[in-house]
Amino acid sequence: MIERDAQGKQWTAETAAVTGLHIRRLRTERGLSLSELARRAGIGKATLSGLETGSRNPTAETLYAIAGQLAVPLAALLSAPDAAPTVEGEAVSATLLEVFRDGAVSTELYRLTIRPGAVQVSPAHAPGVVEYLTVFSGTARVGPVAAPRLVAAGEHACWVSDGPHGYAAVGGVPVEASLLIRHPLTD
């Protein structure tokens, strides 16, 4: 299946600087002064200034206050858009966008790009795991290796991934798609 990046992300000087730039950009886009945003968010000017210049390691409380006033999700402040864990395979690049948890089911949402010229085969998952693929552009051949399906732009497919299954782009064009993987929580 999709192997996860076991390498941990880290908070570095660079991360801090990028985060600061994001905040400053969002603030100026809204025509807010540093003092004004600090006042509205209920934080000190010193804190916000230090944050924007990348010389601080903010707490969750501070980040929440700022994101709330800027009316953006926290993720918009923190990471570069693609700092999420990315999985690279022979033919597939996947970015984990969200993890939903509802009752006894965990659902992971990936942004998927399938490169042409190769086929990626993933081994079986745990029983009960289902995958849903929606193609934005290009044409993909996906599903169980025993019974693959052609999915064109705007179409979608789903399959039970309790056996080996593959991903391939058809026609020499990369495929852009979203992939939902639904895991029953077997605890």
Next chain:
Amino acid sequence: MIERDAQGKQWTAETAAVTGLHIRRLRTERGLSLSELARRAGIGKATLSGLETGSRNPTAETLYAIAGQLAVPLAALLSAPDAAPTVEGEAVSATLLEVFRDGAVSTELYRLTIRPGAVQVSPAHAPGVVEYLTVFSGTARVGPVAAPRLVAAGEHACWVSDGPHGYAAVGGVPVEASLLIRHPLTD
């Protein structure tokens, strides 16, 4: 109809507790002990313990280290992604998670909750707009008002939304789902 959360989100005792539960859940799902995760993430056991029990206000550095080791986006640790723009309807709450743009198509991804006891009907969209709904939990009756479909947990449905279409929860339980809306860009 479109309400935006202009009120700032705040870091409260409850936020901290929910965040802690998310972390603990992700950790135990992976079969990791608290000590082991702390060691791998390079943080103190005291820090992780306090975080999971909701008695701390972690720094970005700590959150990054944990999210990295759990291989999830930071948003999966922090409480529900409801700091994002949210659309509230009579029966439906939708959160815009992502917008993809690929060639001549724009695709919006929503996180959807349908409350029981009401039916929400949306007017026709532009021609060529298609919606894809994947249900995580509960059972939904969705699709064109002329031909609605029943979708149970783990199933999905798609329909062309060039006519009025509705969303309803069946069986008195809220429905949790993801919704992809695919717009051809006709400009």
Next chain:
DNA sequence: GGATATCGTTCCGTCTATGGAACGATGGGG
């Protein structure tokens, strides 16, 4: 039983993120 290991929590000294105040710079208005 005793010895050992690891679990998650609590204690505590250190370090640092915090907000208020003071700072120099800038820009109108009278």
Next chain:
DNA sequence: CCCCATCGTTCCATAGACGGAACGATATCC
């Protein structure tokens, strides 16, 4: 010209987040 408001940065005492060590609890082996 002076006066005053507001800009973003820097200084600083304090609150609190940090990791190491010690803790009691539980399991496993001899």
